[in-house]
Amino acid sequence: MLLQVDRLTKHFGGLAAVNRVSFNIHEGEILGLIGPNGAGKTTIFNLISGVHPPTSGTIKFQGNDITRVKLPSKLCKQGIGRTFQVVKPFGNMTVLENVMVGAFNRLNHLGQAREQALETLEFVGLDHRRDILAKSLTIGDRKRLELARALAAKPKVLLLDEVMAGLNPTEVAGVLPLIRKIRDNGITIFMIEHIMAAIMNLSHRIVVLHHGEKIAEGTPEEITKDKKVIEAYLGEESYLA
Numbered sequence: 001m002l003l004q005v006d007r008l009t010k011h012f013g014g015l016a017a018v019n020r021v022s023f024n025i026h027e028g029e030i031l032g033l034i035g036p037n038g039a040g041k042t043t044i045f046n047l048i049s050g051v052h053p054p055t056s057g058t059i060k061f062q063g064n065d066i067t068r069v070k071l072p073s074k075l076c077k078q079g080i081g082r083t084f085q086v087v088k089p090f091g092n093m094t095v096l097e098n099v100m101v102g103a104f105n106r107l108n109h110l111g112q113a114r115e116q117a118l119e120t121l122e123f124v125g126l127d128h129r130r131d132i133l134a135k136s137l138t139i140g141d142r143k144r145l146e147l148a149r150a151l152a153a154k155p156k157v158l159l160l161d162e163v164m165a166g167l168n169p170t171e172v173a174g175v176l177p178l179i180r181k182i183r184d185n186g187i188t189i190f191m192i193e194h195i196m197a198a199i200m201n202l203s204h205r206i207v208v209l210h211h212g213e214k215i216a217e218g219t220p221e222e223i224t225k226d227k228k229v230i231e232a233y234l235g236e237e238s239y240l241a
């Protein structure tokens with residue numbers, strides 16, 4: 001088991017944003033995390049990546065208890081990488097420099113970081129843009145840059161927070177094979193996504209949250225047939241249309 005989440009709970013004041021949620025992430029899988037707005041998905045990412053301390057519960061990574069590790073950079077070094085819902089590259093730095101920042105999480109040698117960044121840019125299909133300023137990128141390329149930044153730190157597990165949000169259908173179709181390629185390169189993926197066709201297509205298993213609680217877990221096929229999931233989420237805004 002790569003990551004074990006046990007009865008994870010986070011209160012913000014009186015609100016239980018995440019309430020006794022348990023699940024495991026197996027090495028080499030793509031695990032999806034879905035649920036309505038405000039269900040607690042990003043909060044779970046923030047707890048796993050050390051942005052917030054949990055109120056209770058435990059998180060184990062490769063068998064080690066990381067529940068109280070408060071430094072995202074330390075967890076990143078251990079192999080937990082993530083992307084953010086709102087992509088904020090350093091606009092006045094080049095694409096290459098932005099990815100080097102990611103590589104510096106693991107490496108402290110300039111030449112090695114550059115090498116790592118160049119390799120990663122080629123992997124995500126952004127090497128032809130390496131010398132332009134990040135602020136000139138299209139939204140689709142910004143998302144690729146965000147992926148490259150996280151990948152350059154050589155994560156074992158990558159948490160993807162709505163990496164397809166804001167993309168048009170052609171761009172989404174371009175990102176799907178890239179996510180599979182990341183997985184095929186040995187990186188386990190845990191992803192939040194509202195685009196149902198994409199998450200159903202990519203995920204081996206899916207965890208469904210509602211009001212901070214896990215209401216279902218299973219294969220995409222099992223999830224689409226689950227009554228509680230249809231009531232709480234899928235039926236609600238005709239996500240499957």
Ligand SMILES: Nc1ncnc2c1ncn2[C@@H]1O[C@H](COP(=O)(O)OP(=O)(O)OP(=O)(O)O)[C@@H](O)[C@H]1O
Binds near residue numbers: 036042
């Ligand atoms: N730092 C915070 N302080 C107070 N409340 C918070 C904080 N972060 C999240 N919340 C609240 O916790 C709940 C869960 O939010 P979260 O962002 O985890 O949901 P989500 O499932 O990721 O939603 P979305 O799909 O809209 O991104 C929401 O009610 C939110 O307002």
